[in-house]
Amino acid sequence: MKVVLPDNSELELPAGATGLDAARAIGPKLAEQAVLVRIDGRVQDVRLPLADGEKIQFLTTRDKLDPDALSVLRHSSAHLLAEAVTRLYPGVKLAIGPPIENGFYYDFDFPEPIREEDLEKIQAEIDRELAEGREWSRREISRDEAKELFAPDPYKLELIDTAEGDISLYTQGNFTDLCRGPHLQDSKPIKALKLTGLAGAYWRGDEHNKQLTRIYGTAFFDPKDLDAHLERLEQARERDHRRLGTQLDLFHLEDHSPGSPFWHPKGMVIWNELEDLRRSENLRRGYLEVKTPLLYDEQTYETSGHLQNYEENIFWVHSHGESDRRMALKPMNCPGHMLLFGSRLRSYKDLPIRFAESSTLHRDEKGGTLHGLLRVKHVTQDDAHIFVTPEQIEDEIFGCLDYASYLYDLFGMSARFELSTRPEKKLGTDEEWDFTEGALRAALERRGIDYDLNEGDGAFYGPKIDLHMTDVLGRSWQMGTIQLDSQMPQRFGLTYQGADNEEHHPYVVHRALLGSLERFMGILIEHYAGAFPFWLAPVQVRVLPVGESHFPAAQDLTQRLREAGYRAESAEPTETIGKRIRAAELEKIPVTIVYGDRESDESLAVRERGGEQSTLSLEDLLARLATL
């Protein structure tokens, strides 16, 4: 048989030849360094046979940053971890140990709980394995043989039962694991392996199952790459919104009200800019601002369905005795907007009606889930509910997508769009879902948006489109959401009078585009690493008088900048000018003006964030600021 090499030359091989055989035929060095065979985009263990006519490419230890090559290295590293743990902790049961982005993990069921300090011991054992060296061999066996071999391992048995295709084993030293592969030939390419953490994780990701102990680690072909990886993590921490929030005096959190940020004056400037943006854009796009109550009685939530489906997140409020009527803080705006719509007769001529409200919501999130601004109990959504006829659905969804794209583009952010379709537990017929899912799909395609399909993840009342962003540590967060709902208007008995003189239930589009302002602020802070663009910067211009005698002139300039609409400030010189410039730079203020003997309206010393300096007249400065 023949295989095709990357330079398009053909290599003649005996039938059944493996990747390793092919590598040997090309050269001993390649055979030694081969990590993986790439065949038409997919990758394969070097020990597996090739097929006639396949176009193959070898990944070697020199492809040290290739994600596939790293995955193999890390997968084998996970097996070294499992070997070490098996030796150190007799009676431990093994679950799974895959490579992941930036590393690997292995899940264990330990007879006794282990602690973080145990990792040192395990790390030492792995280092010993690496010093000794390990070679991997692969063997394929029948399911029955596999079950016999792994009889004492309940997790492996379950894997054998649910695995697709042939069962294969990989052995290194005295350790054999059930594994699909691929793996390294030997442990020599693993030049850096570091255990990074310990966590609980449920078997098969289901909280009803037993919780296992997960050990995380990472590995590289080159110790320098590990250093670079750790350096990147450190840099990521530098732009973490929780750190910047304190450093830049934007917000803080307190034990006195967990998950509820305190916004400081500087953070509030940015918050208000977002609100202004939302309001002016709502006006342009035909939304109507409304305001609905924070508290509703139990009956309201029963009607909306939140009592049945969301009670664990609801904050109840007890009034002072006079009544036994329970009230609760709203976790979302829908009920209020439904009641508002239902407060008078509506005609089909009124639709679509777009009620917008940026309101405070409270959600009593489970302990252990709060996370800076990205997961809070005090949620402020840039919310709106659009009441539509069926014919209007697609256009309104399109309008929401257009609006969302406009907003994210404004910040230079690119969100990932995800369409979630009918879940198993759903209300309504398949025909209805065909129609509503089709409308969402059509709107996405008309707007030219690439999206991922998340089948079965829609709400029980309708399909939805979600926008996702990634934080500085690589975690994905849902931002905006656009949900189509046929149920809530019915539950609230909402109708409009149609052209046919009949009453109809409207559909409603629930949509929040930034999502929660808290979460958006968190992502925004990280997106800009705290160096906000001029229009968002809490302080836009700081005027620094060189000496005390220059302070009045600096104040005068500051006032004129304020009157021109800028957030400008100056203060008496209590420190050296060098130190105050440094402070302005650390506060990431976009424009600093040094004002001393040489300055006048005709000639100002302007420093922009980052250090670029220019001399401008006041007139030119104002012209310059207008472009920022």
Added chain:
RNA sequence: GCCGGAGUAGCUCAGCUGGUAGAGCACCUGAUUUGUAAUCAGGCGGCCGUCGGUUCGAGUCCGACCUCCGGCUCCA
């Protein structure tokens, strides 16, 4: 909610095997009057998360709770 880790000055952190709390920055005062990323000196500042226990003695050891951090689960 679960697994692991942590909570010490406004911030970042040190404080070993129990013996009465420390640095840098910030802040205040004084000197310096400054020209594009840190002038010098002095000073203020702590219920060592909360409650309970062990001990002659607890920041340090033990327990409970609260909060935060890394994961898991959840996320209408």
